[in-house]
């Protein structure tokens with residue numbers, strides 16, 4: 260396969276440590292410094308040749324990303340609030356010893372329960388537990404219906420009240436509004452059940468491949484602008500089960516510190532050496548890669564290969580990867596890139612084709628394009644796209660392909676229909692309209708939040724919008740207050756974020772109307788005063804924000 264080459268290039272006869280193009284290769288292969296096939300996506304969405312593509316990348320000067328820091332007082336209060344909760348928990352535990360089972364006869368075994376985890380769940384998380392795991396009873400589209408619950412034992416258990424609350428949905432990953440129970444996607448999906456049944460009852464390598472899978476793989480490759488693609492029934496497993504096929508001990512992975520749990524699990528399973536670089540910090544990335552090349556493996560041997568792994572839009576930070584710079588680094592050091600586009604495919608770029616489209620980059624400059632169908636396509640599953648040899652290798656070696664049941668027919672059909680709409684293959688401009696609507700909603704919502712004076716993280720074009728509330732107790736207060744005002748949102752706090760950075764994560768959708776966003780913004784403005792969320796010290800734009 261092309262993507263993974265041995266440390267000694269048998270084809271060129273280059274030696275370990277040989278100095279090539281001004282840097283020591285230290286054993287990994289310097290694959291083509293410039294792609295032979297320079298292509299880019301043109302205005303109409305087709306892939307075309309362009310030798311000067313590098314000059315067209317959006318550069319730093321256009322990079323509008325913000326990570327405003329709070330005042331020292333806010334930082335101190337946040338830590339104080341968190342540690343106060345912990346101290347109260349310890350005192351509580353001291354006086355009211357919890358009646359929990361203890362592990363018996365397990366000498367020399369690893370404990371089944373982590374003491375800190377049980378403490379945290381009992382005394383900290385339980386206080387805000389009602390803000391998570393909220394059952395829904397409708398299609399999670401622009402609105403979602405929550406089943407109302409109460410707790411009579413301080414968050415240990417919940418009972419349904421029998422009532423329901425219809426909320427504006429600012430929490431689901433429904434970027435292009437394809438989470439629908441009617442319309443062409445739903446109709447086609449229902450039809451596919453009549454033909455193929457509910458599930459496939461077999462892995463791809465046995466009796467689990469049908470015409471929908473092959474069509475989807477072909478269409479995905481065309482959509483991404485790569486030679487070939489392979490699809491899997493689960494996005495999480497696409498990372499967790501394919502990374503171990505691509506990597507082995509002796510390989511080096513340089514991973515962004517904010518990468519998703521599925522990536523971290525896959526990397527750990529692979530046995531490769533993992534080094535972490537600061538979030539989206541290309542200077543730090545280059546420093547880490549240089550250091551690793553100089554040092555080589557702990558046994559003194561050079562790395563078998565070096566993989567830089569990152570996400571397109573980071574799901575917790577709302578940031579967009581600095582892909583042009585990272586491609587320069589990978590070319591300079593002969594590394595490979597694995598890009599997880601779970602949140603960026605469909606949601607970024609003029610044609611919804613992810614961050615390569617966003618920057619006008621040749622998709623073939625990214626060695627491994629991974630993504631999920633769970634967000635913009637309103638379906639489930641994941642894909643990997645790349646060279647023919649990479650995909651053939653995965654077809655033969657991927658555990659997710661060989662041993663897991665293949666993608667269900669209705670799920671596959673939903674992706675096929677939505678992808679065709681995005682690509683304009685349905686003969687309408689519905690796809691483009693949705694992409695533009697999401698972009699408009701994103702910019703408007705982010706600008707209005709800045710005007711209100713709350714702190715948001717991330718890039719102005721990222722539909723993932725984290726609003727910082729800092730204090731742990733405020734995550735609960737904001738989620739509950741917004742739910743009372745019929746707005747469903749997701750809160751995130753420690754350990755999913757650093758202690759200091761509790762947040763509410765809004766996910767925007769093409770399905771949202773301006774009126775819906777205005778309602779949410781009006782409520783956020785009101786509770787911003789009552790709950791003290793207006794932390795931003797940036798000058799506010801007092802002009803009316805255009806939609």
Ligand SMILES: Cc1ncc(COP(=O)(O)O)c(C=O)c1O
Pocket residue numbers: 493494495496498519521570574599601602631632633639640641
């Ligand atoms: C970056 C990233 N990769 C992979 C996944 C897993 O995908 P799925 O939810 O489709 O299983 C997620 C889930 O949100 C994600 O954010």
